[in-house]
Amino acid sequence: xxxxxxxxxxxxxxxxxxxxxxxxxxxxxxxxxxxxxxxxxxxxxxxxxxxxxxxxxxxxxxxxxxxxxxxxxxxxxxxxxxxxxxxxxxxxxxxxxxxxxxxxxxxxxxxxxxxxxxxxxxxxxxxxxxxxxxxxxxxxxxxxxxxxxxxxxxxxxxxxxxxxxxxxxxxxxxxxxxxxxxxxxxxxxxxxxxxxxxxxxxxxxxxxxxxxxxxxxxxxxxxxxxxxxxxxxxxxxxxxxxxxxxxxxxxxxxxxxxxxxxxxxxx
Amino acid sequence: xxxxxxxxxxxxxxxxxxxxxxxxxxxxxxxxxxxxxxxxxxxxxxxxxxxxxxxxxxxxxxxxxxxxxxxxxxxxxxxxxxxxxxxxxxxxxxxxxxxxxxxxxxxxxxxxxxxxxxxxxxxxxxxxxxxxxxxxxxxxxxxxxxxxxxxxxxxxxxxxxxxxxxxxxxxxxxxxxxxxxxxxxxxxxxxxxxxxxxxxxxxxxxxxxxxxxxxxxxxxxxxxxxxxxxxxxxxxxxxxxxxxxxxxxxxxxxxxxxxxxxxxxxxxxxxxxxxxxxxxxxxxxxxxxxxxxxxxxxxxxxxxxxxxxxxxxxxxxxxxxxxxxxxxxxxxxxxxxxxxxxxxxxxxxxxxxxxxxxxxxxxxxxxxxxxxxxxxxxxxxxxxxxxxxxxxxxxxxxxxxxxxxxxxxxxxxxxxxxxxxxxxxxxxxxxxxxxxxxxxxxxxxxxxxxxxxxxxxxxxxxxxxxxxxxxxxxxxxxxxxxxxxxxxxxxxxxxxx
Numbered sequence: 026x027x028x029x030x031x032x033x034x035x036x037x038x039x040x041x042x043x044x045x046x047x048x049x050x051x052x053x054x055x056x057x058x059x060x061x062x063x064x065x066x067x068x069x070x071x072x073x074x075x076x077x078x079x080x081x082x083x084x085x086x087x088x089x090x091x092x093x094x095x096x097x098x099x100x101x102x103x104x105x106x107x108x109x110x111x112x113x114x115x116x117x118x119x120x121x122x123x124x125x126x127x128x129x130x131x132x133x134x135x136x137x138x139x140x141x142x143x144x145x146x147x148x149x150x151x152x153x154x155x156x157x158x159x160x161x162x163x164x165x166x167x168x169x170x171x172x173x174x175x176x177x178x179x180x181x182x183x184x185x186x187x188x189x190x191x192x193x194x195x196x197x198x199x200x201x202x203x204x205x206x207x208x209x210x211x212x213x214x215x216x217x218x219x220x221x222x223x224x225x226x227x228x229x230x231x232x233x234x235x236x237x238x239x240x241x242x243x244x245x246x247x248x249x250x251x252x253x254x255x256x257x258x259x260x261x262x263x264x265x266x267x268x269x270x271x272x273x274x275x276x277x278x279x280x281x282x283x284x285x286x287x288x289x290x291x292x
Numbered sequence: 293x294x295x296x297x298x299x300x301x302x303x304x305x306x307x308x309x310x311x312x313x314x315x316x317x318x319x320x321x322x323x324x325x326x327x328x329x330x331x332x333x334x335x336x337x338x339x340x341x342x343x344x345x346x347x348x349x350x351x352x353x354x355x356x357x358x359x360x361x362x363x364x365x366x367x368x369x370x371x372x373x374x375x376x377x378x379x380x381x382x383x384x385x386x387x388x389x390x391x392x393x394x395x396x397x398x399x400x401x402x403x404x405x406x407x408x409x410x411x412x413x414x415x416x417x418x419x420x421x422x423x424x425x426x427x428x429x430x431x432x433x434x435x436x437x438x439x440x441x442x443x444x445x446x447x448x449x450x451x452x453x454x455x456x457x458x459x460x461x462x463x464x465x466x467x468x469x470x471x472x473x474x475x476x477x478x479x480x481x482x483x484x485x486x487x488x489x490x491x492x493x494x495x496x497x498x499x500x501x502x503x504x505x506x507x508x509x510x511x512x513x514x515x516x517x518x519x520x521x522x523x524x525x526x527x528x529x530x531x532x533x534x535x536x537x538x539x540x541x542x543x544x545x546x547x548x549x550x551x552x553x554x555x556x557x558x559x560x561x562x563x564x565x566x567x568x569x570x571x572x573x574x575x576x577x578x579x580x581x582x583x584x585x586x587x588x589x590x591x592x593x594x595x596x597x598x599x600x601x602x603x604x605x606x607x608x609x610x611x612x613x614x615x616x617x618x619x620x621x622x623x624x625x626x627x628x629x630x631x632x633x634x635x636x637x638x639x640x641x642x643x644x645x646x647x648x649x650x651x652x653x654x655x656x657x658x659x660x661x662x663x664x665x666x667x668x669x670x671x672x673x674x675x676x677x678x679x680x681x682x683x684x685x686x687x688x689x690x691x692x693x694x695x696x697x698x699x700x701x702x703x704x705x706x707x708x709x710x711x712x713x714x715x716x717x718x719x720x721x722x723x724x725x726x727x728x729x730x731x732x733x734x735x736x737x738x739x740x741x742x743x744x745x746x747x748x749x750x751x752x753x754x755x756x757x758x759x760x761x762x763x764x765x766x767x768x769x770x771x772x773x774x775x776x777x778x779x780x781x782x783x784x785x786x787x788x789x
Contacts, residue, residue: 213636217637
């Protein structure tokens with residue numbers, strides 16, 4: 026069995042106050058910002074490794090991004106992935122979810138045989154949750170999103186999807202694209218042995234020389250999405266602090282609750 | 293309201309009124325002469341700090357009647373929240389004149405009853421004196437009021453590229469004033485030391501109301517009787533600290549934490565001694581036993597994924613990237629040589645935070661597991677620490693006691709938490725007492741002491757004569773009386789007068 030995991034390197038959320046937006050093209054300025062593997066993608070890596078441990082699969086991890094995304098791939102190798110490939114080329118810069126999923130799908134075609142493609146349900150920076158589904162469309166294979174449990178049954182997988190008000194159990198024929206939620210597992214810490222091995226690992230970089238994709242389908246030119254404005258939202262209005270002694274506070278609180286009809290949902 | 297209304301449980305037997313009484317003088321001295329807080333006093337207090345900063349209602353003062361020591365509670369008569377040094381000065385002068393006990397309080401996260409007002413009277417809360425007054429980058433010093441939360445200070449300093457390495461597990465609720473009063477320490481003490489290594493200046497008010505200023509933004513200072521060191525760790529019994537100057541260090545470029553699951557204590561011992569031989573100084577060498585990990589993993593949301601083992605070492609290294617990379621390679625080799633199956637690496641922030649959140653949740657998890665808990669904080673020379681942990685296991689199995697054992701192995705400091713699993717309280721208490729007597733004697737024979745970082749406070753007071761001679765106790769008693777002749781400041785703590 027061959028599992029491909031697509032991962033993205035994202036800014037560490039702790040760094041968000043320091044993240045700047047380039048006013049010219051509305052993209053995030055990543056220089057000097059510490060990066061991590063998108064947390065949901067870590068769950069995808071973990072799931073792939075667990076399947077590998079149970080069913081003797083081969084796990085290939087790919088990432089599309091700038092050269093420093095190799096760090097994310099190395100961590101995936103340290104966790105137990107077998108191979109890593111970086112998809113990187115200046116012509117891919119500025120890709121939206123359409124161009125990204127196209128580029129990834131072409132890279133996956135180049136890799137060849139695969140049974141399962143795993144991704145996190147969404148990236149914590151863009152939050153679009155579109156690359157997984159886009160990938161499935163480009164490849165013309167089934168997709169199941171928001172998966173919190175996954176069971177391999179020969180050429181089928183049985184998965185449990187998290188929906189707003191229920192769980193949905195679905196069986197899907199392989200090959201398929203699956204995006205996973207945080208609940209699916211707890212990612213392991215990479216082992217030191219794995220880390221030392223990963224440090225020395227050769228990670229091939231596939232640029233457009235190798236992939237040969239039409240320039241109007243990649244990067245900014247291949248991206249119909251235009252971000253017209255990025256702005257920092259206004260902080261939500263401050264809560265009201267009720268002053269007074271305990272009795273006064275309780276009275277005022279009841280008054281406020283009544284005035285705003287806050288308990289209407291109880292009726 | 294009853295003065296010193298005591299609602300205690302287990303410590304009544306062998307903590308506060310324990311089997312060791314201090315020789316000669318009675319603990320009653322002073323108490324007899326304390327006055328109650330009258331309406332007249334309350335009026336005066338209100339004129340000092342303003343009405344809104346004086347609490348007298350039962351529900352308002354309840355939070356100030358305990359710290360985090362299980363089942364220990366004494367109500368103050370009044371709580372006063374101060375805003376500046378001048379108010380502290382007026383308050384102490386008033387209490388001293390009126391002979392009213394006054395207990396300074398930081399975050400109330402202590403675990404030996406240090407901030408609990410045993411004799412009633414006034415609780416002096418520093419929660420409103422929580423300003424970071426000056427971050428002096430050039431001198432790498434910071435000037436803070438005592439009520440600054442440790443974690444807030446750390447985050448502010450980090451923005452300036454500075455690091456205050458003392459990180460008690462309660463860092464997000466304990467205050468710097470409390471840290472200084474208790475001479476607290478944290479998981480980074482192996483490389484960086486504890487609070488006492490960082491205090492360069494103290495502004496404090498004596499019980500008489502006089503203000504003293506010791507030290508300054510000075511790395512070196514050999515001009516007095518080490519007043520700073522005397523006040524640091526005095527558990528609020530000598531003076532009320534109103535300003536602190538702390539030294540900081542440059543923020544390390546990077547940090548990596550290693551998790552080493554081990555099955556034999558002898559392996560732990562070998563790993564630690566090899567770390568010293570290799571001349572590596574990790575920031576932290578923490579130890580957690582199997583039971584503690586299990587209980588804490590059940591307690592926290594989304595616990596980190598850890599393999600099953602009898603013992604866990606958590607080794608943190610920080611510094612320049614290249615150095616850290618090299619250190620973890622050497623540490624990895626040490627562990628491999630000791631046949632440790634594998635070492636896990638927490639490199640990026642979320643991974644490390646998850647791990648430290650687990651470490652910092654241990655105490656709450658153990659308390660949830662067994663609300664009746666006796667916790668000890670024994671320290672021995674660090675070469676003896678694994679031997680001592682071995683003894684803990686032996687003694688606990690001898691008395692069939694359940695214990696969660698964790699701590700700062702690299703500092704020779706271990707937290708032994710005896711958990712009540714049997715239903716009979718009396719029998720359990722008896723066994724705990726016997727086991728602790730035995731373990732204290734063992735620790736002392738190894739050259740150890742009964743507290744590494746939690747202080748003596750109220751609940752370890754009875755054991756002080758085990759580790760201090762009459763002459764030593766006499767000299768600290770005389771020191772106390774020099775600072776506080778009327779014994780109004782945090783009376784009843786550390787030793788009886």
